Amino acid sequence: MNIFDETTDFKFKDTAVTLGKFDGIHIGHKKLISRILEAGKQYGYETILFSFDTSKMTGIKSITTKNERNLICEQCEIDNIIHYPVNSETMSMEPEEFIENILVGKLDARLVVTGDDFRFGKNRRGDIEMLRRYSEIYGYELSIEKSVKVDNIRASSTNIKEYLKNGDVENASKMLGYQYFIIGEVEKGQQIGRTINTRTANLIPNENKIVPVNGVYKTAIYVNEKKYKSITNIGLCPTVRNSEEITIETHIFDFEENIYGRTVKVEFEKFIRKEKKFNNIDELKSQIALDILSANL
Secondary structure: OEEEEOOOOOOOOOEEEEEEOOOOOOHHHHHHHHHHHHHHHHHOOEEEEEEEOOHHHHOOOEOOOHHHHHHHHHHHOOOEEEEEOOOHHHHOOOHHHHHHHHHHHHOOEEEEEEEOOOOEOHHHOEOHHHHHHHHHHHOOEEEEEOOOEEOOEEOOHHHHHHHHHOOOHHHHHHHHOOOOEEEEEEEOOOOHHHHOOOOOEEEEEOOOEOOOOOEEEEEEEEEOOEEEEEEEEEEOOOOOOOOOOOEEEEEEOOOOOOOOOOEEEEEEEEEEEOOOOOOOHHHHHHHHHHHHHHHHO
């Protein structure tokens, strides 16, 4: 898969393109991707996922980082992913100019696939009706895919983020179509876990990555692509630390390896409980034992 990151230096011939923010690449996005992959196989088009990542400009954290999106797209067997630069220059581009110069001029789109709420260009003036009008001028096929619902709720990045803010990783994962995950490097912490016989891997996530609400979660962790059962605490660890810094600490079941400096993937399966401050270490140890039991059920 070819990756074009923050560049306008690309030129294609005969493509099937899907347009959007693609934060999370949820089940609605997968529907768009399936459409371009079908066209790619049927007509020999080169497939392109064209992503407008606005997180830098807005400061709003994302469900997936660029690297995570690349990984998902590679697994989907997309030919190319374009992380289009979102800045004052590109944001001021009129939607007609985007269609003429980028969609047609640089991408040579034969098929354009979007969701029914897609908007683009200066002041978000471009919409699916404009794409439809210009398809008659430039000859590309336009496919508008309806939104997908889970339990009567629209699958959207906004709703997924709301679930994560409430610790509802199960419903977030339903909308994503895969377990919500965090990829990061294991750092050396204060090693407090050793003192309570519960060693943890302290994870450093990407600074732009949204993290679920503080609490204890049933998780699975992948170390060297091997899956292990685990529990993960997100929060301040108020019983043993006096800090304002939120940490992500994963206790891996039946695991003794030293993995400092390694990159691991933690999948969130279920919310167990909220984080709380205990009166003493013994109370904390007892609760951790219950958490481990709950995660093993």
